[in-house]
Amino acid sequence: MKFIIQRDQLIASVQDVMKAISSRTVIPILTGMKVEAKHHGITLTGSDSDISIESYIPAEEDGNVNVEQIEEGSIVLQAKYFPDIVKKLPEKTVEITADENLKVTIRSGNAEFNLNGQDAEEYPQLPKLQTDDSFEIPTDLLKSMIKQTVFAVSTMETRPILTGVNMKLADHKLSFTATDSHRLASREIPVPNANTEFPNIVVPGKSLNELNKILADSEEKVEISVTNNQILFRTRHLNFLSRLLDGNYPETSRLIPDQSKTVIYAKTKELLGSIDRASLLAKEERNNVVRLSAQGESLVEITSNSPEVGTVAEDLTVSSIEGEELKISFSSKYMMEALRAIDYEEVKIEFTGAMRPFIIRPANEDPILQLILPVRTY
Numbered sequence: 001m002k003f004i005i006q007r008d009q010l011i012a013s014v015q016d017v018m019k020a021i022s023s024r025t026v027i028p029i030l031t032g033m034k035v036e037a038k039h040h041g042i043t044l045t046g047s048d049s050d051i052s053i054e055s056y057i058p059a060e061e062d063g064n065v066n067v068e069q070i071e072e073g074s075i076v077l078q079a080k081y082f083p084d085i086v087k088k089l090p091e092k093t094v095e096i097t098a099d100e101n102l103k104v105t106i107r108s109g110n111a112e113f114n115l116n117g118q119d120a121e122e123y124p125q126l127p128k129l130q131t132d133d134s135f136e137i138p139t140d141l142l143k144s145m146i147k148q149t150v151f152a153v154s155t156m157e158t159r160p161i162l163t164g165v166n167m168k169l170a171d172h173k174l175s176f177t178a179t180d181s182h183r184l185a186s187r188e189i190p191v192p193n194a195n196t197e198f199p200n201i202v203v204p205g206k207s208l209n210e211l212n213k214i215l216a217d218s219e220e221k222v223e224i225s226v227t228n229n230q231i232l233f234r235t236r237h238l239n240f241l242s243r244l245l246d247g248n249y250p251e252t253s254r255l256i257p258d259q260s261k262t263v264i265y266a267k268t269k270e271l272l273g274s275i276d277r278a279s280l281l282a283k284e285e286r287n288n289v290v291r292l293s294a295q296g297e298s299l300v301e302i303t304s305n306s307p308e309v310g311t312v313a314e315d316l317t318v319s320s321i322e323g324e325e326l327k328i329s330f331s332s333k334y335m336m337e338a339l340r341a342i343d344y345e346e347v348k349i350e351f352t353g354a355m356r357p358f359i360i361r362p363a364n365e366d367p368i369l370q371l372i373l374p375v376r377t378y
Contacts, residue, residue, distance in 0.1 A: 001073025002097040003037050005057065007089055007108065009066050013055035014083045016238065017046035019210045020053040021079045027124070029076060034123045035096070036074040042067055045126070046079065051207050052126050053214070054239040069095075074120035075104060085113050126241060127230060134225035135169065135194035139215050139235065142222055145176050146212045148187045148341045148368055153205035154180035164202035166249040167231075169194060177252055178205070183334045184252055184371040185341060198226050202249050207242035214238065255357060256371060260350035262326040264294055265363055266318035268347050271300075272339045274316045278304040279332035281312045289375050290332040294321050304332070319346065328354045329377040335360075338370035 014033070023031055025048050034045040041058040059067040075098040086094065089108035098104045102117040146165075154162035159181075166177040175188040211233055215222065223234040226244075233240040275290055282288040282304040290304045300318050305311035328351060339347065344362035351358045360370040 001035075001037050001075055002069065002071040002095070003042060003067050004069050004093055004095045005042060005067045007086065007092055007094050009057050010086055010094055011083075013042075013044050013057055013237075014086055016055045016214045017044045017053050018079060018083055019214060020046040020048055020051040022048040023080070025049065029118055029122050030124070031079060032076040032118055032123075033079045033082060034074065034076050034120055036120065037067075037070050037072055039070055039072060042070075045123070047124065047126065049124075050204065050243050051210060052239075052241040053210075054126070054241075056237045056239075058237075073098060075102065076118040076120050076123050077104060077115060081115065085115075126239075127227075133196040133198075134223050134232075134234075135174075135191055135196055136221040136223050137174065137189070137191060138219045139222045140217050140219055141189060142224075142233075143212055143215055143217065144343075145174075145187045145189065146208045148343070149176040149178040149185040150205050150208045150212070151337050151341060152178040152180060152183050152185035152370075156180070161202055161245055161247040161249055163206075164204045164245040164249075165208055166252075167201050167203055168199060170197050170199065177249075179250075179252055179255075182331070182373050183338070184255060184369075185338065186252070186369045188367040200249055201226055201231065202245040202247070203231055203242055204245055207240075211240050211242075214240065256359065256369070257350070257352045257356060260323065260352050260359075262294060262321065262323040262351040264300065264318055264322075264349045264351075265320045266300070266316070266347055266349065268339055268342065268345060270316060271318070271347070272336060274302045274314050275332050275335050275339075277314060278302045278312050279336070281306050281309050282332055283309075288332045289329050289377060290335070291327065291329045291377070293325075293327040295325055297321055323351075326351055326354065328358065329375045330358075330372055331375060334372050338372060342368055342370060344368075 036043045044055045046053050057066050090111055091109040095107040104115040104117045106113040149165055168175045172192055173188055174191045177186040225232045229244050231242050278290045279288050293301045298317050300316045303313040338360050346363035347360050348363045349360050357371050357373050
């Protein structure tokens with residue numbers, strides 16, 4: 001195997017693939033990165049058996065030559081050393097060769113590294129997903145759906161199913177839902193051209209976080225395919241494969257109240273700032289509890305007190321308050337994460353009483369929903 005490649009292209013691909021490689025894997029060869037050279041381009045692969053990432057560098061694209069002098073072949077390189085070597089090479093191009101004894105030479109300018117490789121035949125074959133049942137959505141839209149939901153997954157392994165995001169595709173609508181049983185985040189988008197449906201799959205939150213880091217913010221489409229235990233996200237240069245979590249996701253729709261007694265419309269940034277300040281003194285408490293009381297037609301008071309530390313109170317003028325007066329306590333961390341995820345100028349918050357879950361949505365009724373359970377304070 002031999003090829004000469006643009007170093008910047010190689011670095012970008014290596015960094016993507018490294019997100020799937022773990023030093024803690026039980027299969028020793030998976031601590032390495034597979035490099036495969038074909039005449040049309042180079043494919044790098046990394047996997048920890050939960051996530052697998054393939055990054056493809058075409059030999060030529062849009063008139064630019066990325067890879068030349070390709071002699072076909074494949075090798076597995078030690079991921080512990082290879083990325084750092086590539087990053088620190090002196091020139092813009094890198095020549096990589098591997099001989100039949102699995103000895104790898106990496107040259108750039110006057111620098112030359114010799115590494116011991118491993119036989120690519122021993123690298124596990126990635127499952128090839130049938131892509132008949134696939135659909136496409138713009139990459140930037142997928143990224144925003146992940147950002148608006150994945151933070152609410154559970155970090156506790158006691159209920160493994162809650163460490164994932166529930167994906168549903170039905171009636172040409174795609175929805176993401178995440179909950180850790182104290183809060184819930186969901187987002188729905190129309191997918192008019194989807195010819196397939198899947199009722200209920202759960203993608204590990206960790207997989208979606210990694211996918212979100214790798215995907216570029218572009219309107220280019222990402223193709224999504226699902227089989228019984230895997231999901232594949234595919235763009236022009238990337239295959240991202242993740243296992244799915246086993247089990248049934250709880251029915252979350254019944255958690256969402258259908259009527260409200262108090263509705264507040266507020267500017268997201270102002271509310272976020274006020275809760276952020278109140279949380280400064282709530283750090284000692286286990287839940288960082290902040291209290292909100294709504295009086296009159298536009299005045300909200302945000303307070304927090306820690307007996308050992310002190311108290312904070314702030315009056316905030318909001319756009320409007322409709323319905324009953326209200327006093328409610330909640331986790332400032334959950335509230336701040338929900339407001340940041342919504343990412344709209346104005347939010348609508350619907351309460352059904354001091355001990356009932358409340359809902360935060362964008363004021364323009366865009367189908368993003370955040371639900372938080374209040375905290376009982378005495």
